[in-house]
Amino acid sequence: MEVHTRILLAIGVMAALTFFTRVAPFLLFSRRNPPRIIRYVQQYIPPMVMTILVVYCLADVDWQAAPYGIPELIAVAVVAALHLWRRNALISIFCGTGVYMFMVQSGAVHCLMRGL
Amino acid sequence: MNDPDPRESSNKEAPLAEAFTTTVPVLLGYTAIGIAFGLLVYSMGYPWWVVFLMSALIYAGAGQFIGIDLLSAGSGIPEIGLVTLLVNSRHMVYGLSLHNRFHNTGGYKPYLIFALTDETYALLTTTPPVTGSNAGRAYFLVAFLNQMYWISAGMIGFSIGKYIPFSTEGLGFALTALFVVLLIEQLVSCRKKLPFIIAGCVAVGTFLLAGRDNMLIISLVVSIAALMVLRRRLE
Numbered sequence: 001m002e003v004h005t006r007i008l009l010a011i012g013v014m015a016a017l018t019f020f021t022r023v024a025p026f027l028l029f030s031r032r033n034p035p036r037i038i039r040y041v042q043q044y045i046p047p048m049v050m051t052i053l054v055v056y057c058l059a060d061v062d063w064q065a066a067p068y069g070i071p072e073l074i075a076v077a078v079v080a081a082l083h084l085w086r087r088n089a090l091i092s093i094f095c096g097t098g099v100y101m102f103m104v105q106s107g108a109v110h111c112l113m114r115g116l
Numbered sequence: 117m118n119d120p121d122p123r124e125s126s127n128k129e130a131p132l133a134e135a136f137t138t139t140v141p142v143l144l145g146y147t148a149i150g151i152a153f154g155l156l157v158y159s160m161g162y163p164w165w166v167v168f169l170m171s172a173l174i175y176a177g178a179g180q181f182i183g184i185d186l187l188s189a190g191s192g193i194p195e196i197g198l199v200t201l202l203v204n205s206r207h208m209v210y211g212l213s214l215h216n217r218f219h220n221t222g223g224y225k226p227y228l229i230f231a232l233t234d235e236t237y238a239l240l241t242t243t244p245p246v247t248g249s250n251a252g253r254a255y256f257l258v259a260f261l262n263q264m265y266w267i268s269a270g271m272i273g274f275s276i277g278k279y280i281p282f283s284t285e286g287l288g289f290a291l292t293a294l295f296v297v298l299l300i301e302q303l304v305s306c307r308k309k310l311p312f313i314i315a316g317c318v319a320v321g322t323f324l325l326a327g328r329d330n331m332l333i334i335s336l337v338v339s340i341a342a343l344m345v346l347r348r349r350l351e
Contacts, residue, residue: 006187006193007162007166007187008169009193010183010187010193010196011166011169011170011173011174011183012173013193013196013197013200014170014174014179014180014183014196014197014200015173015174017197017200017201017204018174018175018176018179018200018204018207019229019230020201021201021204021205021207021208022204022207022208022210022211022229022230022232023211023229023230024208024211025208025209025210025211025212026211026215026218026229029212029215034212040343040347040350040351041340041343041344042205042208042209043209043306044306044308044311044343044350045205045206045208045340046205046206046209046302047299047302047303047306047311047312047315048311048312048314048315048336048339048340048343049202049203049205049206049315049336050295050298050299050302051299051311051312051315051316051319052202052315052318052319052331052332052335052336052339053182053202053203053295053299054292054295054296054299055316055319055320055323055331055335056319056323056328056331056332057291057292057295058292059323059328059331060328072289072292075289075292075293076292076293076296079292079293079296079297080296080300083296083297083300084300089145089294089297090144090145090148090149092293092296092297093149093152093290093293093294093297094148094152096289096293096296097152097286097287097289097290097293100286100289100293101283101284101285101286101287101289103286104285104286105283105285105286
């Protein structure tokens with residue numbers, strides 16, 4: 001498939017499905033309350049999806065070869081600690097990403113491990 | 117949730133100025149995240165219109181970050197669609213609590229629903245409801261300004277990409293960081309921790325057995341099945 005066609009198609013699909021998630025409750029439950037089973041499941045979907053997505057992001061890491069995912073683990077710990085402390089999403093994401101970029105670009109973790 | 121006292125609004129002050137005041141916190145937040153998104157798209161070698169179209173048509177922070185990530189990883193359209201559904205599934209909860217507010221918004225309603233991001237939802241549910249015929253227009257201005265900030269920030273991020281004097285290697289970690297933040301928000305607000313434990317174990321297990329490419333859908337299906345089995349304990 002041509003590259004631009006694939007990008008445009010993907011954007012179209014993402015746009016349509018994102019809109020679907022926003023419009024669905026208005027279409028489905030405009031008059032009546034949602035059934036209990038739906039309310040039960042949907043309250044736990046965001047917690048589960050976020051957990052799965054964090055695992056998915058970290059699954060990309062090569063745990064077998066140096067630096068064995070150590071930069072990722074340190075950066076995740078920085079994000080989590082900052083967020084529990086300040087509860088400011090911007091600070092958490094920016095500092096965590098900054099720390100991670102520094103570690104992978106400077107090879108700081110490699111050097112440390114060689115030193116050990 | 118109890119709404120604060122309704123008020124007659126937007127009659128005296130200029131509605132646009134009022135909407136701007138309301139949206140200043142989102143302006144700051146969207147500028148930072150939007151610039152990061154634009155930079156990321158630039159660093160992946162995509163043309164400028166990818167930023168513009170995604171921010172104009174999809175308009176979902178986490179959804180756009182993971183979308184561009186999957187696109188550049190060469191994932192298929194079905195998988196990209198599925199992940200979009202999963203990441204944005206939290207929006208389904210929002211609409212349920214906005215029926216009353218959006219009731220009399222007339223022709224503005226479709227745009228208000230389209231533009232229902234986390235931040236716009238937070239603004240609309242924490243500010244006093246606008247009553248009367250001005251409601252639709254007042255909400256529309258808030259939602260529209262927010263999207264303008266988002267699109268502009270993305271375009272700025274893309275444009276300054278080539279002038280950034282440092283390497284952007286590792287910038288993609290912003291996506292992981294974003295999900296860690298969203299996960300912590302869920303952990304703090306959800307009293308029951310069992311769903312997190314189930315989803316975490318299922319996700320790791322599925323990754324080991326089925327691989328990263330297949331893990332998202334399988335993990336979600338298995339987790340929901342587990343939720344059904346444990347309904348009596350969790351409800």
